[in-house]
Amino acid sequence: MIQTVAWVVSLIFMTLIAVVFGVVALKSQGRRDYEPIKKKWYKARSFYAITLVIVMLAVTIYTLRDLPYNQPVYSEGQEPTVVDVEALQFGWDISQTEFKVGEPIEFDVTSKDVNHGFGIYDEDMNLLAQTQAMPEYTNTVYITFDEPGTYEILCLEYCGLAHHIMTATIEVTE
Amino acid sequence: MTTTTIRARERKSENNQIVTYLIVGGAIIFVMMIFGILMLLAQGGALDVSPAAFYQFLTIHGTGMIGAAALAAASVMWYFLREYVDLSKKIFIANLVLFLIGVVMVIVGVFSFEYASSWTFLYPLPALSGGAWGTIGALLYLFGMLILGVGFLLLFIDTGRAIIKKYGSLGKGLGWDVISGKKSEEDAPPKAVIASTMVTIVNVTALLAGATVLIMNIINVINPAFTFDPLLAKNLTYAFGHIFANSIIYMAVIAVYEILPRYANRPWKANKVFLIAWTMSTVFTLLIYTHHMLMDSVMPTWMLIMGQALSYANGLPVLIVTAYGALMIVYRSGIKWDVASGLIFISMFGWVVGVVPAIIDATIVVNHVMHNTKWVPGHFHMYMALGACAMLFGFMYFLAKEDSAIKPNLLDKIGLIGFTLGVLSLSGSFLVSGALSTPRRWATHIPEWMGPALFGAVAGVLMTISLAIFIIHFIRYVRERDYVPRDEEGKKIA
Structure with a gap:
């Protein structure tokens, strides 16, 4: 059922986001120089951005294959x-x-x-x-x-x- | 009298307007939360509310929440933008006056004349109520909305004027000359200017679309012989509603850009990626309203596919640039956590976490079984309440800290935790309801749908108590700000 898939996928990604924010909040203290952090995490961002774009493109193409606006393909000679x-x-x-x-x-x-x-x-x-x-x-x-x-x-x-x-x-x- | 003294007085006076905006916005949001709780209690079977009253609550809740949050967010934008461009204080006050006039008209229309079209006022519902409300109620609501919209339109025309005067064009306000390489990244406009330019562009468009459909509805209510295309009306309504509601977060996020670096003591400058992200947000925000019409198969299919594809793409600027940047600013920064910085940080989480179910709902095959279920309020309560509103409340604590000797106490910290848990629980209950196919905007529920509604009502109570704590803190600040010793620049003397 689509609703269940939507709910489970949402939960997974929302939990992942909560974990990321939680970890950053926990690691917010112990000040370090910003330049090395920027260098390291900007590099990581390129990878993250490319991954995200690829995943979104793949999901877009996959989910747009079969739209509810189009008449489904019925067996030969069958009309709705x-x-x-x-x-x-x-x-x-x-x-x-x-x-x-x-x-x-x-x-x-x-x-x-x-x-x-x-x-x-x-x-x-x-x-x-x-x-x-x-x-x-x-x-x-x-x-x-x-x-x-x-x-x-x-x-x-x-x-x-x-x-x-x-x-x-x-x-x-x- | 020295120049600095004059500036200090002007600053103080301008902060008075900001404070008024925030108090009006916060108070209306508080009252709207109570209407939200009443609706959930009614849906949960715990409160007997007539359908007429329920749909009046629904109409005032949606209209009031967006209007009040937009008002408060506009004050955040105005507060920071005035540092860089010369804004008109008269226009700022005029917007508030028109807002209050509009609010009174809407309230009278809804509660005295039983007008209940929901905020969407989908043509021709204002004129065809099935005998529930009459011409006067409809006209009070529609004209009230129009007056309110005119106020905001004046405000955004003024921000546009001021940005063009200082930077040369709105394109330059978005940093297109930096993107094209004509100027270096060091000369990029400040983030408050970039975001304000985006909001100016999208909101002038949204408000013109809104005014058009409001006027068309007004004429139809007065003279039903005058009709117009329902599909065009629907497009205009959602173009207005989607863009205007989303602009709240784009105005309020300026607080994140300005406040978080100060707390973390790290720079957060606009670079090319940041500028490209904001240009993307400008374009996508204008175009993706069609994801509200995915269940209108008469729409051109390319527009609906665009609605899905660009809704996905619209998640990229926040996921890759703004939220990621905020996390980098905070990581190992030694940031000083208090209620202001806590709310601002939580707001980024609220925005990002709300994007997930929003994107999923924008998928056409999912929307086919999720559209107009409670899944929709599930995602927008996350990024509007835990996202945009947390930014607004965080700004209120920031302003109190900047402008007075008031310090947040334990109760304020409890408010922060209560608000966060309250919104997550409320949104979670909506998402569960959506997964259970519970329709939204229904005055009554079957027993299977009642549990999450009741849970949401309890969560709503927690949110409302938390907001009461935030407002009490802000009122304490307003009462005591006059007694704080200041230097000639108007800054408090520690």
Whole structure:
């Protein structure tokens, strides 16, 4: 799950940063001449900077390979079920709400009034995918459900006082 | 009367304005923290708050925090920048007056007329509230924000004017003549000037974008027949909000550049790498607002890819130059630790540590399942509260030390520890909530989401108590600063 990866990676790097700051704070006393420190750590900085740039480039290229904006590659002859979604204060007008496991779906999402967010949650309330619902525009989000169950649609863009009760359900069967 | 005496008096008078900025900023941040706690308690199921009240708290919390922190950060920038360029005190005072007028209008709009669009006021929400608020509330808020923005715009036009007058151009303020080799590194502008130039450029842009979208919304509220493009409005809103909020840290970091070397008794001069880093920050800060729109697939894809790639790149200047430089300055320096230097050092940690979850959230595939969850306040509370605010509070202790005989006591040290632990706990609770897919800006939570919210509320209490300690110290300084013997330059006699 992406959320878990994001959390673990964040924790690792945040801990690393905390350790670096902690060590420097602990070694802040016992004054030494600054010139040799500058010389040594500027050299180290070049290595650190190059490493950081390379890592960032690699992660950028890796994570940009497969964007959620693009239609996934389906098996030959398979076309997604196109579902029209219209958000309005404070509910969802969804053209189809029952699907099969493994059925590729394309949600075309717009709004009748203000900005909303179309978030698809599984039964354990994990966010699986989302897109914005905006008046005059149609955003698209693709999903293929792997498990049967009742999935929830939650509004993920603040839209007014009943924002938090702007939910809907969709059913996925075998 | 000698010239030095006049200068000393002028300095004292200018410090009065700085002190007023900081007191107003600190007091508003304190009150906004209480609203934050109330929201978390409501989400945690421990407090019964109506949705209308919750979203009013949400609106005032976001608007107030950014406005107050920007005001206080502007005073930090002004305090150090005036050493190098000739700034207008009248404009500085005018900004404060306009800020206070704007704040009153926003407060009246939110609490008397129940306006609750959140700080984002995404078009056409101000006009289409579903019956929750009316035209007067919307206009009070939008005009209040506009007046507030005009004040800041005047301030940054003045800083730009003063920098151009002294250095020739904003490019030279960023040290481009040094980068190109026309001038030597020794002649590079001071760091306060470089940072102020960057902030001037990005904030004039941000405030113009903000004013445009505010005026468009105002016209739409008055006459709903006048409509405009929602995608353009969203771009303008986030261009304004992202840049203006981020500029707080770029203004406040001047305190780090100026204060840390004094405590460590080491020089921290601008070199070519430093100058290039600040030019990078200028460009990236202007461009990366699109990472707020990664879930708008109708945006040109190249803009969204740019949003991710440049958000990563925007981490480089702080990770490689500013934070690294701060660590080098402190390492084996024999630095004298007190509350001011402690907060300043912690602030660098807060900024850097907040960059990590921010960069991760700017990754499109992650944003697909993290956008508008509580992961977002998780990262920005780290670099805004433990980063920017710690810089501001560190500056307050520095000013008190420079300008009075007041000394921090044990309580102040406890405040420093409490604030640090409080922010880390609060941000941690938000990040956990985000990992649990908890949506942000929701008045109520399901039971699975309540635990971290309650934990965050307790952490918020710790932060608020700590800030109260900081403010009490600052008030003690303000009360006693008049009784400190000074020399003709206005510096205290030890």
